[in-house]
Amino acid sequence: MEARGWALSEEFIARVKEKLEAQRREAEAELQRLREFMQGEVDVDAEEGDPDLFEREKVAALIATQERRLEAVDRALKAIEAGVYGICERCRQPIAPERLEARPEAVLCIACQQEVERLARRNLTPPPTRW
Ligand SMILES: [Zn+2]
Numbered sequence: 001m002e003a004r005g006w007a008l009s010e011e012f013i014a015r016v017k018e019k020l021e022a023q024r025r026e027a028e029a030e031l032q033r034l035r036e037f038m039q040g041e042v043d044v045d046a047e048e049g050d051p052d053l054f055e056r057e058k059v060a061a062l063i064a065t066q067e068r069r070l071e072a073v074d075r076a077l078k079a080i081e082a083g084v085y086g087i088c089e090r091c092r093q094p095i096a097p098e099r100l101e102a103r104p105e106a107v108l109c110i111a112c113q114q115e116v117e118r119l120a121r122r123n124l125t126p127p128p129t130r131w
Pocket of ligand 1 (some may be wrong): 017089092093
């Protein structure tokens with residue numbers, strides 16, 4: 001018998017996977033919509049500048065957000081495939097199931113997430129994943 005070392009049930013994982021796949025579809029649909037918007041609005045008057053510049057910058061930021069979200073979801077799905085879902089990528093401790101329930105795409109425990117965010121705020125690169 002495989003000793004996985006943490007206690008997420010098959011049922012829990014199945015539920016999480018469903019949520020992640022729904023999020024993935026949602027993010028992809030949103031990305032497509034945003035990218036179409038970006039392609040559609042290129043009628044720029046050189047004299048006037050781009051009146052939609054602000055709008056376009058906002059959309060570009062939204063695209064980046066959705067891309068990050070998609071990336072996170074894919075990462076979590078890969079972790080499920082690899083049988084390591086629910087283990088923090090940084091400290092390799094189990095992630096609290098309540099956290100996974102709320103944020104199924106989480107690949108870091110709360111402590112590491114806070115640490116990474118703290119480092120990001122100070123513009124430091126977080127140390128590499130210890131896999
Ligand atoms: Zn951790």
